[in-house]
Amino acid sequence: MPKKKKPKKKGSKKYAKYRIESGKLIKPKFCPRCGEGVILAISKDRIHCGKCHYTEFSSKSEAKAEEVKESKEVKSEKKK
Numbered sequence: 227m228p229k230k231k232k233p234k235k236k237g238s239k240k241y242a243k244y245r246i247e248s249g250k251l252i253k254p255k256f257c258p259r260c261g262e263g264v265i266l267a268i269s270k271d272r273i274h275c276g277k278c279h280y281t282e283f284s285s286k287s288e289a290k291a292e293e294v295k296e297s298k299e300v301k302s303e304k305k306k
């Protein structure tokens with residue numbers, strides 16, 4: 227059997243969330259429920275934990291939060 231080339235794993239790229247600025251380590255936002263290590267996904271106006279589905283709205287004006295379009299996140303995942 228010929229070996230098939232495995233596609234590169236995308237991974238979560240957690241390392242990309244860490245930055246060092248002027249000698250200080252800038253950590254990403256962690257989930258308050260899951261604790262350190264679980265990085266929250268930062269959306270335009272909210273942060274979301276993919277593990278426990280914790281969602282925190284970071285928008286300054288709450289009125290705008292109601293206008294958030296959910297359609298973007300609802301992508302139909304079709305399994306082949």
Ligand SMILES: [Zn+2]
Pocket residue numbers: 257258259260261264275276277278279280
């Ligand atoms: Zn969480």
